Amino acid sequence: xxxxxxxxxxxxxxxxxDKADDFRKGVPRSGDVALKLPAKSGQPLTGVSTRRxxxxxxxxxFYRRTRETTVFVNTGTAAVLTLVxxxxxxxxxxxxQDSAVWGPHTEALSPNTWKLTVTRTATDTYSxxxxxxxxxxxxxxxxxxxxxxxxxxxQNLGTGSFLIDxxxxxxxxxxxxxxxxxxxxxxxxxxTATTQIDAQFTQVRHGTVEPLVDAQYRxxxxxxxxxxxxxxxxxxxxxxxxxxxxxxKSRWLESGAGRADAQVSGGDLSAPVTMNECWDSGFLxxxxxxxxxxxxxxxxxxxxxxxxxxxxxL
Numbered sequence: 001x002x003x004x005x006x007x008x009x010x011x012x013x014x015x016x017x018d019k020a021d022d023f024r025k026g027v028p029r030s031g032d033v034a035l036k037l038p039a040k041s042g043q044p045l046t047g048v049s050t051r052r053x054x055x056x057x058x059x060x061x062f063y064r065r066t067r068e069t070t071v072f073v074n075t076g077t078a079a080v081l082t083l084v085x086x087x088x089x090x091x092x093x094x095x096x097q098d099s100a101v102w103g104p105h106t107e108a109l110s111p112n113t114w115k116l117t118v119t120r121t122a123t124d125t126y127s128x129x130x131x132x133x134x135x136x137x138x139x140x141x142x143x144x145x146x147x148x149x150x151x152x153x154x155q156n157l158g159t160g161s162f163l164i165d166x167x168x169x170x171x172x173x174x175x176x177x178x179x180x181x182x183x184x185x186x187x188x189x190x191x192t193a194t195t196q197i198d199a200q201f202t203q204v205r206h207g208t209v210e211p212l213v214d215a216q217y218r219x220x221x222x223x224x225x226x227x228x229x230x231x232x233x234x235x236x237x238x239x240x241x242x243x244x245x246x247x248x249k250s251r252w253l254e255s256g257a258g259r260a261d262a263q264v265s266g267g268d269l270s271a272p273v274t275m276n277e278c279w280d281s282g283f284l285x286x287x288x289x290x291x292x293x294x295x296x297x298x299x300x301x302x303x304x305x306x307x308x309x310x311x312x313x314l
Contacts (some may be wrong), residue, residue: 023100024197025152027088033197035070035219035278038283039254043095056298057287060279062260066250069231073169073199073217076182080164081144084130087116104139111135111173114231115142118144125151134173143168153189154198156199166204179212180204196221208301209288214312218246227254240268247312257305263312274311278304 055175092100097099102113113135117210130146133139166178180203188195199217214234221227228251244267252258257280265272278287278299287299299305 009140012272019095020031020088020102023092023095023120023126024088025124026085026120026150026157027116028081028148028150028160028162029156029185032158033077033081033184034074034212035197035217037067037070037217037227037229038252038254038258042222056203056288057284059283060260060285062248062250062262062275062277063258063279063283063285065248065260066229066260069217069220069248071230072218075203076178076201077164077199078182079176080130080169083114083197084116084128084146087114087130088118106135113137121149124153125149132169134174143171145169145172157188157190158188160189177207179206183280192223194220195227210282218312218314224254226251226258228252230312230314232312236267237264242267244269249310249312251306251310253281253305255305256283257281259304259306261309261311274309276309278286278306279286 007062015045035287040095043231056276077277087102087105090102090105092102093104094101099117099119100116103113104113105115106113111134113133115131116128117131121127121247127148127149129144131142132145133143144165145168146162146164150158150160152158161184163181163183165181166176167180169175170179180201182204183200184197186195186197187193196198197217197219200215201215201217203214205212216230216232218230219227220229230247230249232245232247234243234245236242237246244264246262246264248260248262250258250260257278259278262275263272272291274289274291276289277285278284278301286303287296287301288297289301290296294295
């Protein structure tokens, strides 16, 4: 009887093993590539702001802009990666020695059908494809809306890159109102290592009103130390038809105190202009310096967590 019970336990244990687990770790989670900044508890600053100059002691506008920009980047990637996370929660349709496939799968009432393929290319290293098509379309209509590679180094750790193609995604019956593509690379190799995330947006916009733009983002964050964020965009930033080149670099300490240095050049500007602002650990503006309007300046640089300007290398 004991042998029979032991045999049954072994059988139940074996049946409970999901052979797709090795491949589930081959795709990044949305949290793995999220840009995170210090924030007041319960007061996320996610709305689009209008520049309000000369507000010493008020919430720093460049802090707001930095948070809004990171929200834009996070939102742009989260929807697709969250879909992948949801897919791999289900049992894989097929599992081979070096690959697993989820789907084709169509959620109830959805006009889209999805298929995710994860392939092991080396030990703890994977490539993956997320394909979508209309529910009624032939299999030849599948479109690759997400492709990438991921080397896992433990839970929520790893390196990799991926490409999201919103233009192909727009060809599906149900889709987000986004245009363009985003290419992302990321690295977080240990719990104490610096996280680095780079994103290249090409001819993107949300909706049909705003013009298509190119933009670059670069983010670093080190546990218990702080981080920095660079942003560059080609856009019409001043009066006139030409496109200017706008760049911002923000740096912050773990306490939340930080500094942003911005530069706009080209386009309709005859010469580059700069703007610098610092905020304290409560995110209140303590120093501002502009090259184009001294009347807007206030405070002293010694009040800054970072005493000197540092512009983006993008």
